[in-house]
Amino acid sequence: xxxxxxMKQAINEALDQEMARDPSVIVMGEDIVGGAGGDGERDAWxxxxxxxxGLYAKHGxxxxxxxxxxSAYIGAAIGAACCGMRPVAELMFVDFMxxxxxxxxxxxxKFRYMFGGKAQTPVVIRAMCGGGFRAAAxxxxxxxxxxxxxxxxxxxxxxxxxxxxxLLIQSIRDNDPVIFLEHKNLYGFEGEVPESxxxxxxxxxxxxxxxxxxxxxxxxxxxxxxxxxxxALAKEGVDVEVIDLRTLSPLDIDTVLESVEKTxxxxxxxxxxxxxxxxxxxxAQVAQQAFRALKGSIxxxxxxHTPVPxxxxxEDLYIPSAAQIATAVKRTMAH
Amino acid sequence: MxxxxxxxxxxxxxxxxxxxxxxREFEERLHIDFGRGDIPGFVHLYAGEEAAGTxxxxxxxxxxxxxxxxxxxGHCISKGVDVVAMMKEIYGKKGGACExxxxxxxxxxxxxxxxxxxxxLGAGAPLVCGAALAxxxxxxxxxxxxxxxxxxxxxxxFLESLNLAAVWNLPxxxxxxxxxxxESTSRDYGVAVDSYVDRAAGFGLPGVTxxxxxxxAVHEAAGEIIARARKGGGPALLECKMVRxxxxxxxxxxxxxxxxxxxxxxxxxxxxxxxxxxxxSAGVISAAELQAIDHDVLGLIExxxxxxxxxxxxxxxxxxxDVYVKY
Numbered sequence: 164x165x166x167x168x169x170m171k172q173a174i175n176e177a178l179d180q181e182m183a184r185d186p187s188v189i190v191m192g193e194d195i196v197g198g199a200g201g202d203g204e205r206d207a208w209x210x211x212x213x214x215x216x217g218l219y220a221k222h223g224x225x226x227x228x229x230x231x232x233x234s235a236y237i238g239a240a241i242g243a244a245c246c247g248m249r250p251v252a253e254l255m256f257v258d259f260m261x262x263x264x265x266x267x268x269x270x271x272x273k274f275r276y277m278f279g280g281k282a283q284t285p286v287v288i289r290a291m292c293g294g295g296f297r298a299a300a301x302x303x304x305x306x307x308x309x310x311x312x313x314x315x316x317x318x319x320x321x322x323x324x325x326x327x328x329x330l331l332i333q334s335i336r337d338n339d340p341v342i343f344l345e346h347k348n349l350y351g352f353e354g355e356v357p358e359s360x361x362x363x364x365x366x367x368x369x370x371x372x373x374x375x376x377x378x379x380x381x382x383x384x385x386x387x388x389x390x391x392x393x394x395a396l397a398k399e400g401v402d403v404e405v406i407d408l409r410t411l412s413p414l415d416i417d418t419v420l421e422s423v424e425k426t427x428x429x430x431x432x433x434x435x436x437x438x439x440x441x442x443x444x445x446x447a448q449v450a451q452q453a454f455r456a457l458k459g460s461i462x463x464x465x466x467x468h469t470p471v472p473x474x475x476x477x478e479d480l481y482i483p484s485a486a487q488i489a490t491a492v493k494r495t496m497a498h
Numbered sequence: 499m500x501x502x503x504x505x506x507x508x509x510x511x512x513x514x515x516x517x518x519x520x521x522r523e524f525e526e527r528l529h530i531d532f533g534r535g536d537i538p539g540f541v542h543l544y545a546g547e548e549a550a551g552t553x554x555x556x557x558x559x560x561x562x563x564x565x566x567x568x569x570x571x572g573h574c575i576s577k578g579v580d581v582v583a584m585m586k587e588i589y590g591k592k593g594g595a596c597e598x599x600x601x602x603x604x605x606x607x608x609x610x611x612x613x614x615x616x617x618x619l620g621a622g623a624p625l626v627c628g629a630a631l632a633x634x635x636x637x638x639x640x641x642x643x644x645x646x647x648x649x650x651x652x653x654x655x656f657l658e659s660l661n662l663a664a665v666w667n668l669p670x671x672x673x674x675x676x677x678x679x680x681e682s683t684s685r686d687y688g689v690a691v692d693s694y695v696d697r698a699a700g701f702g703l704p705g706v707t708x709x710x711x712x713x714x715a716v717h718e719a720a721g722e723i724i725a726r727a728r729k730g731g732g733p734a735l736l737e738c739k740m741v742r743x744x745x746x747x748x749x750x751x752x753x754x755x756x757x758x759x760x761x762x763x764x765x766x767x768x769x770x771x772x773x774x775x776x777x778x779s780a781g782v783i784s785a786a787e788l789q790a791i792d793h794d795v796l797g798l799i800e801x802x803x804x805x806x807x808x809x810x811x812x813x814x815x816x817x818x819x820d821v822y823v824k825y
Contacts (some may be wrong), residue, residue, distance in 0.1 A: 189635070189643030226629075234659035238624020239631055242642075245613060246563060265655070268626065269618050271564075278606040278614065279597030284753035314821050326595055413825050426573035 165357045171214050171350040173324035174289075177331035178215065178251065182222045185249060190215065191227040191236055192253030199228040202419055205361055206232050207237060211255055212291070213352060214335050216262075230418045233259050237288065241340070244286035245274065249335055250353030257290035257344060260309070271340040282358055287334045288342070292320070293346040293434055294482045295298035301470035303478070305383070305435035310342045310446065311412045318412040318491050320344040322386035324354040327408055329363030336362060346384045366413035370422070374404035377492050378422040380445050381432035382408040384482075389432050391485035405493055411441055423449055427458035428495045432488055437465040459498035462491040500781030504718065506556075514556060514713060516791050518548040518770050523799045524581060525744070526569075528588065531595075533747045536619050540591055541602045546743035549769035550675055551576040552715030553714035554643065554736070557724045563611045563629035563642040565622025567675075570615025573645055579607040585802035591809035596811045599820070617788040618651025620646055623672065627662050630670035630733075639728040639786055641669040649680025651697075652688055663733035669724055670733040672698075675682040675710065677742040682754040705788065710738025711769040714776065732753030741767045 168176070181399065182188045196219045197208030209216025219226050224469040229236035254260065260489070267288065274282040310318040317339050321327040327345070334341040371386060372393050381388045386407045393403040404422050408414060419464035423429050429449050431442035442463040450461060464483045471477050502508060525545040531537055544551070547569075555576035558564070566573040574584055579595060587594030588602045595605045606614035613629065615624050622644050629642035646656050651674050662668040674694050678685050691697050698705030708715040708724065716738055721732040741763040745752045754762070777783040 189631075227666070230658075230661060232658045233663055234629060234655045235624045236819075238621070238652070238659070239628035239656065239662060242565070242613070242625030242626070242628020242786075243623070245608065245630040246629045246637065246642075248632045250628070264623055264637060265618055265621060268550040270616075270621055273615070274606075275823065277600045277820050278608070279599050281596070282606065282608055283823050317822070341824075373572045 165355040167353045168324055168356050169323045169353050170327050170345070172213070173328040173356050174331060174345065175216070176215050176220065176356070177328045177335070180217055180223060180336045181332055182218065182225060184360070187247060188249045188251065189227065189243070189479055190253070191224045191229055191240060193231055193255055196226050196228050196411070202261040210253065212347070214350070214424055215253070217434065219307065223381045233263040234266060236325050237263040237484060238270065238287070239283060240286050241266055244271070244284045244340070245282060248491060251287040251289060251335060254288055254290040256302050256305050257292040257306050259436065260306060267314045267316070267340070274311045276315060277340070282339045284340050285338045287343050288341070289345060291347040292344040293348055293382070295348040297475055297478060299472065299473040300390070300470040307344065307411055307435050308444070311315060311319045311378065311414070311441065312439070315340065316412060317341045317363070317410065318344070319410050320346070320383045321409060322349065322383055322407050324352065324356045325364060325432050326369070328356050330409065331363050332360060333362040337365070340373055342351050344383070345475065348384055363383070365410045367408055367409065367414050368415035368418040369407040370418065371407045372403065372405040372427065374402040376402045376426055377404070377428035377440050377495060379405045379424045379430045379432055379488065380408060380419045381405070382411060382441065383434060385432045385434050388483060388485045389473065389488055390489035392492065397487050401496070402449070406443070417444060419449060420453050423453045424456045427456055429494055430462045430464060430491045432464045432483060434466055434482060436468055437463065438468060440465055459495040462495045464488050464491045502782050503780050504714065510556060511783060512787070514552050514649060515773060515777070515788060516740065517552045517576050518713070518773065518794065519795045520581060520775060520792055520798065521545070521548045521551070521575045522770055523795050524571060524575060527799050529744060537588060540747045541588065542569040543744040544569050546741045546763065546767070547675060547677060547771070548572055549671070549713040550710040550738040550740055553713045553724050554720040556640070556717060557721055558611070558643070560609070560611050561638060561640040563633070563640070565613045565615055565626045565629070565644050566615045566643070566646065567622065567645050567647055567650065568615060568617055568619065569647065570603070570605060570821055574605050574607070574612055574615065577612045578610045579605065579612055581798060582802045582805050585690055585806040588810045589806040590812070592808060592812050593809050594813055594817070595814065599816070604822070609729030619650035620655040622646070623656045623659035624662070626670050627659050627666070627668055630663065630668035630774070632665065633669050640729045641671060641724055643671045643673060644675045644743070645675060647680065648676040648689060649683070650673060650684040651694070657701070660698070660703060660733070660735070661792050663700045667732040669727040669730070671727060672733065672735045674735065674737045675740060676737055677740050679746065679754070680744070681746040693737060694737035699785065703733050703735060705737065707737040707739065711767050711772060713769060713773045720726065751762070778796040
């Protein structure tokens with residue numbers, strides 16, 4: 164079987180292989196090479212957490228360090244995408260999206276429709292998301308629902324190195340704008356990843372654990388917390404199915420519906436804030452389309468309706484835990 | 499006919515006049531038809547500003563990109579977008595430049611290098627940095643031009659783009675169409691520096707100010723800037739001081755203007771009148787030749803309106819298409 168690498172290495176490998184395959188792929192962002200214009204080392208950082216380290220040596224000026232100027236360079240990535248390039252722009256933290264959001268939701272997302280189907284914008288915007296880094300309110304959010312709300316955007320949030328590589332390659336080859344969200348607390352998570360290049364299609368959820376009693380639908384870091392909860396519940400004889408949504412737009416609701424038809428119970432787990440979240444969306448769709456299959460009320464486990472707190476004790480309370488998820492499964496079974 | 503004292507060939511001058519006249523008639527016709535209630539939504543007219551778009555775009559080919567503003571009809575026409583397709587778009591019809599899904603503020607034709615009018619002020623500037631970056635990678639000497647009004651020249655996107663274009667040495671040109679008003683607010687109220695040349699200098703790029711109602715001044719200044727950018731000389735800013743014959747949008751009562759201001763501008767600052775006087779007094783183009791173009795253009799605009807009114811409406815099936823390439 165394949166060697167094990169981290170999610171961070173999987174991202175680097177996907178970028179490397181796509182840059183080697185297609186000369187129109189360029190990568191830009193703040194400090195993605197690092198050391199530009201200084202007297203010290205070039206490729207000093209390779210991204211703020213070293214994700215793009217080493218790519219500069221192989222691909223040179225197709226990696227562009229940008230000024231700290233998100234509106235300009237995210238917009239430039241989008242403009243270049245309209246002119247024959249396939250840019251991958253790194254936004255560092257998804258929390259910075261507010262600085263450049265107009266370029267994403269009023270420009271990139273709308274070009275194809277607004278221009279009567281005559282435009283395509285093959286841009287990927289990569290950003291770190293999620294909590295647990297003790298990085299506080301402006302560097303720890305998920306914000307996934309902001310993007311799934313916007314027609315024209317595709318939204319990806321993988322949970323494993325294997326999915327990360329395959330979905331990032333698909334994102335680069337895709338002809339629509341893609342928001343690619345990388346949970347920063349999974350960067351070190353290792354898993355088996357083939358060395359060869361491969362793409363995972365969008366809109367295909369992954370059943371990561373089979374079960375008969377209840378369904379958990381989730382994504383990102385919460386896949387792992389949900390698997391922990393399922394393992395704990397298995398010891399109590401509760402057999403939980405866990406679905407990793409993988410892409411949030413398009414959303415593979417059919418796989419969730421099939422599972423709920425089988426189990427009759429649904430828990431939606433989402434690290435985002437609760438209102439209008441992915442959990443709320445999946446809950447609503449299942450309630451609408453599989454009401455007769457449900458044996459108990461749908462449960463949601465999400466972050467609270469608060470900003471992300473700094474103090475580690477508070478942040479640990481903020482991020483949904485395996486114990487909370489297990490409790491929610493039991494709650495949906497109490498009916 | 500006398501020998502031609504202008505740096506442009508007679509063919510170029512005829513083309514420039516035809517373009518400016520087409521924009522003028524297109525806009526004045528919209529003014530009438532909008533007032534009659536024929537056109538949905540709202541429109542922003544470029545009448546009075548024709549010399550700027552025309553003088554700049556004469557230097558461009560289809561591989562050169564532009565990003566326009568909410569006041570985009572003149573940029574579209576001078577970049578070669580089909581006038582009939584534009585009119586259909588403004589009427590919200592199928593067969594419009596954007597199949598009726600964009601409207602006046604979003605007309606685009608990427609095959610012609612027109613990256614779109616834009617309803618978000620200043621939003622085109624970062625896109626143009628990207629187009630210029632793509633041109634730099636292609637290495638064929640293409641350029642990209644961002645248009646903003648004096649109002650949008652205060653947007654962060656615009657100012658950040660000046661810096662990005664300078665630090666990446668992009669073949670990007672930033673044209674400030676200074677018509678004196680950001681919607682209803684005076685340019686001098688909203689911009690603290692007197693000269694855009696100073697603002698450009700603050701970002702490390704050269705700036706030039708020209709009389710935007712003088713086709714010859716615009717064409718010459720734009721030519722130098724564009725030629726330099728094509729050779730790798732980097733970005734520049736071009737300010738065109740100009741006048742807007744109509745309001746910010748159609749229906750604007752324009753009470754913010756001084757009494758008689760519009761009449762004064764039409765009498766003294768009409769770029770078409772200035773152009774006609776220059777070429778006829780030099781004996782390069784006759785009044786009859788200009789009148790023949792006027793006649794052609796009136797026919798073209800009339801046929802565009804007839805075609806737009808006759809074009810089919812979008813159907814319910816069109817509502818859901820073309821959100822994604824594939825979903």
